[in-house]
Amino acid sequence: xxxxxxxxxxxxxxxxxxxxxxxxxxxxxxxxxxxxxxxxxxxxxxxxxxxxxxxxxxxxxxxxxxxxxxxxxxxxxxxxxxxxxxxxxxxxxxxxxxxxxxxxxxxxxxxxxxxxxxxxxxxxxxxxxxxxxxxxxxxxxxxxxxxxxxxxxxxxxxxxxxxxxxxxxxxxxxxxxxxxxxxxxxxxxxxxxxxxxxxxxxxxxxxxxxxxxxxxxxxxxxxxxxxxxxxxxxxxxxxxxxxxxxxxxxxxxxxxxxxxxxxxxxxxxxxxxxxxxxxxxxxxxxxxxxxxxxxxxxxxxxxxxxxxxxxxxxxxxxxxxxxxxxxxxxxxxxxxxxxxxxxxxxxxxxxxxxxxxxxxxxxxxxxxxxxxxxxxxxxxxxxxxxxxxxxxxxxxxxxxxxxxxxxxxxxxxxxxxxxxxxxxxxxxxxxxxxxxxxxxxxxxxxxxxxxxxxxxxx
Amino acid sequence: xxxxxxxxxxxxxxxxxxxxxxxxxxxxxxxxxxxxxxxxxxxxxxxxxxxxxxxxxxxxxxxxxxxxxxxxxxxxxxxxxxxxxxxxxxxxxxxxxxxxxxxxxxxxxxxxxxxxxxxxxxxxxxxxxxxxxxxxxxxxxxxxxxxxxxxxxxxxxxxxxxxxxxxxxxxxxxxxxxxxxxxxxxxxxxxxxxxxxxxxxxxxxxxxxxxxxxxxxxxxxxxxxxxxxxxxxxxxxxxxxxxxxxxxxxxxxxxxxxxxxxxxxxxxxxxxxxxxxxxxxxxxxxxxxxxxxxxxxxxxxxxxxxxxxxxxxxxxxxxxxxxxxxxxxxxxxxxxxxxxxxxxxxxxxxxxxxxxxxxxxxxxxxxxxxxxxxxxxxxxxxxxxxxxxxxxxxxxxxxxxxxxxxxxxxxxxxxxxxxxxxxxxxxxxxxxxxxxxxxxxxxxxxxxxxxxxxxxxxxxxxxxxxxxxxxxxxxxxxxxxxx
Numbered sequence: 001x002x003x004x005x006x007x008x009x010x011x012x013x014x015x016x017x018x019x020x021x022x023x024x025x026x027x028x029x030x031x032x033x034x035x036x037x038x039x040x041x042x043x044x045x046x047x048x049x050x051x052x053x054x055x056x057x058x059x060x061x062x063x064x065x066x067x068x069x070x071x072x073x074x075x076x077x078x079x080x081x082x083x084x085x086x087x088x089x090x091x092x093x094x095x096x097x098x099x100x101x102x103x104x105x106x107x108x109x110x111x112x113x114x115x116x117x118x119x120x121x122x123x124x125x126x127x128x129x130x131x132x133x134x135x136x137x138x139x140x141x142x143x144x145x146x147x148x149x150x151x152x153x154x155x156x157x158x159x160x161x162x163x164x165x166x167x168x169x170x171x172x173x174x175x176x177x178x179x180x181x182x183x184x185x186x187x188x189x190x191x192x193x194x195x196x197x198x199x200x201x202x203x204x205x206x207x208x209x210x211x212x213x214x215x216x217x218x219x220x221x222x223x224x225x226x227x228x229x230x231x232x233x234x235x236x237x238x239x240x241x242x243x244x245x246x247x248x249x250x251x252x253x254x255x256x257x258x259x260x261x262x263x264x265x266x267x268x269x270x271x272x273x274x275x276x277x278x279x280x281x282x283x284x285x286x287x288x289x290x291x292x293x294x295x296x297x298x299x300x301x302x303x304x305x306x307x308x309x310x311x312x313x314x315x316x317x318x319x320x321x322x323x324x325x326x327x328x329x330x331x332x333x334x335x336x337x338x339x340x341x342x343x344x345x346x347x348x349x350x351x352x353x354x355x356x357x358x359x360x361x362x363x364x365x366x367x368x369x370x371x372x373x374x375x376x377x378x379x380x381x382x383x384x385x386x387x388x389x390x391x392x393x394x395x396x397x398x399x400x401x402x403x404x405x406x407x408x409x410x411x412x413x414x415x416x417x418x419x420x421x422x423x424x425x426x427x428x429x430x431x432x433x434x435x436x437x438x439x440x441x442x443x444x445x446x447x448x449x450x451x452x453x454x455x456x457x458x
Numbered sequence: 459x460x461x462x463x464x465x466x467x468x469x470x471x472x473x474x475x476x477x478x479x480x481x482x483x484x485x486x487x488x489x490x491x492x493x494x495x496x497x498x499x500x501x502x503x504x505x506x507x508x509x510x511x512x513x514x515x516x517x518x519x520x521x522x523x524x525x526x527x528x529x530x531x532x533x534x535x536x537x538x539x540x541x542x543x544x545x546x547x548x549x550x551x552x553x554x555x556x557x558x559x560x561x562x563x564x565x566x567x568x569x570x571x572x573x574x575x576x577x578x579x580x581x582x583x584x585x586x587x588x589x590x591x592x593x594x595x596x597x598x599x600x601x602x603x604x605x606x607x608x609x610x611x612x613x614x615x616x617x618x619x620x621x622x623x624x625x626x627x628x629x630x631x632x633x634x635x636x637x638x639x640x641x642x643x644x645x646x647x648x649x650x651x652x653x654x655x656x657x658x659x660x661x662x663x664x665x666x667x668x669x670x671x672x673x674x675x676x677x678x679x680x681x682x683x684x685x686x687x688x689x690x691x692x693x694x695x696x697x698x699x700x701x702x703x704x705x706x707x708x709x710x711x712x713x714x715x716x717x718x719x720x721x722x723x724x725x726x727x728x729x730x731x732x733x734x735x736x737x738x739x740x741x742x743x744x745x746x747x748x749x750x751x752x753x754x755x756x757x758x759x760x761x762x763x764x765x766x767x768x769x770x771x772x773x774x775x776x777x778x779x780x781x782x783x784x785x786x787x788x789x790x791x792x793x794x795x796x797x798x799x800x801x802x803x804x805x806x807x808x809x810x811x812x813x814x815x816x817x818x819x820x821x822x823x824x825x826x827x828x829x830x831x832x833x834x835x836x837x838x839x840x841x842x843x844x845x846x847x848x849x850x851x852x853x854x855x856x857x858x859x860x861x862x863x864x865x866x867x868x869x870x871x872x873x874x875x876x877x878x879x880x881x882x883x884x885x886x887x888x889x890x891x892x893x894x895x896x897x898x899x900x901x902x903x904x905x906x907x908x909x910x911x912x913x914x915x916x917x918x919x920x921x922x923x924x925x926x927x928x929x930x931x932x933x934x935x936x937x938x939x940x941x
Contacts, residue, residue, distance in 0.1 A: 026634035
């Protein structure tokens with residue numbers, strides 16, 4: 001697939017990285033900064049074009065003519081919108097994805113039609129990150145909460161600790177523990193390596209367990225992995241940027257929220273926006289300030305500033321001062337790996353959160369949702385099974401009959417409104433939404449083929 | 459340094475290269491020249507060597523780093539030159555010493571076209587074919603070919619590609635994927651070769667000569683199957699076909715690719731390097747032809763024209779075909795032609811020399827200094843067409859130029875120390891470093907009269923010229939090896 005990425009910022013370059021890793025994609029990146037592009041081209045097998053992303057001449061040089069997808073990720077909403085419009089008008093690019101940050105544009109739904117501003121998919125990384133953090137606060141103890149089928153099914157990652165009911169026992173005993181709820185363990189990571197779970201696998205303390213269940217059953221499942229934590233009440237957000245403020249607005253009705261912002265003017269501005277949250281002016285890494293605001297009593301400390309180093313340090317400080325749980329926004333995968341095993345409970349990677357929504361459009365076959373996991377090594381995916389028994393490789397078959405590539409599991413199905421947790425004898429029907437978990441994303445191509453309707457039969 | 463990766467790729471490349479010894483066996487069967495056995499030996503030797511290299515490290519899949527790229531390319535060209543010499547060394551006719559065999563093989567692969575063989579017309583066809591094929595493989599670059607057919611190189615492919623392709627600006631890719639870029643280049647190259655072969659056959663060559671000469675024409679190599687080179691055919695039509703394809707192969711292949719992709723030719727005229735390239739060729743041709751005419755070197759006016767034009771294009775593009783003994787031409791002509799080879803072809807072509815674009819940039823900087831004298835406070839960027847050239851590129855051009863002069867000087871002294879006279883030594887160094895082929899004085903016909911040590915210096919010069927000095931030179935710097 002020929003993909004045109006506009007803007008080589010953080011999201012743009014990580015998108016280029018993820019997309020160019022897949023053999024089938026040909027990626028071209030456009031940016032105005034030649035030095036950034038040169039550095040990017042040294043690392044990735046892509047083509048780069050220097051120039052303003054919305055100019056027709058630049059798009060032409062970048063091969064917009066035969067591009068299948070254009071992904072506009074520059075830091076200006078307006079550039080992204082115009083670029084998509086130019087691509088649509090001049091080159092009839094089939095799929096146009098753009099980052100739209102400001103909520104003002106996003107709320108005007110009528111704007112993004114083919115006649116006005118033709119953008120098929122609008123991504124707001126801030127919005128996505130904010131929702132992601134919200135989910136983590138909603139399910140205390142979870143490392144990741146990912147939604148499928150419009151939120152009907154959730155995939156949750158949690159670290160097993162010694163108080164979990166299932167810890168130290170075989171997975172097969174799960175049925176006896178909670179006889180009335182259905183769910184399934186999708187993957188287990190022990191010391192960073194994935195295990196292929198079956199009924200005889202024994203869950204150990206410290207394992208990172210991915211399980212899937214219907215929305216209402218998540219808490220029951222969580223109690224199998226670790227002691228249920230009390231719902232979060234007190235939240236401190238470090239950094240009053242877009243993400244911080246959005247999160248505060250989302251949480252302030254149900255939780256006690258405090259925002260720490262360094263810039264007095266910005267703090268003033270935020271305080272006018274929020275209703276109940278308290279805005280504090282100061283440095284998030286200031287010990288005095290944190291102690292004064294009873295950091296030892298708070299449930300969650302989220303460091304969400306632009307500077308990842310500052311996030312790491314302030315989160316570590318808060319943890320040492322007694323904050324129950326700390327999260328930090330970290331862009332670099334290597335930093336995330338460094339801190340997540342010890343000093344910081346959850347590292348939030350904005351790129352990983354965002355990339356999934358891009359990947360869903362790049363995949364062949366009808367893929368509704370993709371979540372990138374474990375810094376891109378694993379992937380969870382929701383695909384629709386099309387066709388009939390004759391021309392599909394999955395429809396009409398039981399799960400054990402489907403030839404899945406190694407490291408891949410079918411974990412659940414969504415049929416209409418019903419959530420079906422996958423068993424070896426479950427039969428897949430036409431238009432089922434199939435939720436898969438891949439521990440090795442290099443097998444993605446064989447998986448894509450599985451869900452494509454074979455044209456030769458039609 | 460990531461030795462296992464280097465070793466693995468080297469092993470793979472050697473195994474791939476061993477396959478190129480199979481077509482000569484076929485040729486040998488067709489002509490029944492009874493010299494297929496050396497190729498079987500060469501094939502087996504190369505394949506086994508590659509296999510032994512690859513086997514212990516086949517499971518290592520780390521990425522290639524920038525430094526590893528240099529090491530792979532430099533060591534591959536060296537190793538390849540040696541293994542490529544195997545069939546020549548094993549062959550009974552011609553009988554060649556190891557030095558001669560390696561000289562011939564490297565001269566082929568680097569598209570130099572200098573030979574130590576005489577009596578080409580009486581050699582087995584398979585040996586002749588093999589020499590031409592070496593040139594063809596070396597022309598577009600065997601590593602570019604490897605990048606095209608071995609998809610596992612990935613990002614590392616870019617490092618290899620950059621270390622092998624000539625020219626100062628190497629970041630432009632024709633397509634997003636490096637394997638696709640390499641494939642595109644080889645398709646264009648292949649298309650030119652086929653077209654060239656057909657044209658040669660149309661103007662009267664037999665298919666074997668046409669194939670062999672097509673190989674060395676589009677590669678800007680210069681090997682021939684006859685001692686008299688193109689002069690053997692004594693046909694103006696063949697000369698003209700050769701002139702056209704030498705000219706085309708000296709143009710940047712990305713321009714050809716663009717023409718092929720968009721079915722247009724107007725972009726050639728817009729390219730500053732192409733215009734400078736044409737200007738140089740036309741200027742040299744006019745000077746040569748008029749000088750020949752006024753000195754009355756040939757009695758027939760047509761001979762003056764066709765020989766002058768042919769030699770001008772052949773030497774200036776660094777091909778090295780001959781239709782006349784230009785070393786014996788009057789006045790400054792022999793020196794002028796050798797000097798023209800310093801300019802060479804365009805960047806990204808199969809030609810040697812310093813490359814037109816570098817000269818163009820140097821020239822533009824000279825002009826800039828003159829303008830500065832008149833307008834001391836003017837801001838004058840160096841421009842190619844309408845785009846300003848970055849400082850890094852301009853710096854790199856000067857760096858290349860100065861290292862070229864130093865290398866040239868050192869090699870000239872070495873050659874003279876080995877007993878060559880000044881003219882011979884100068885032209886021998888120019889002929890090897892520019893990947894030209896024929897020189898003046900004692901090396902006008904070939905390098906057979908040189909001593910062994912002088913041949914080794916020439917081998918070094920050819921490798922330095924093909925890999926544009928830096929790729930090879932970087933390996934002998936301490937910085938490269940420091941961790």
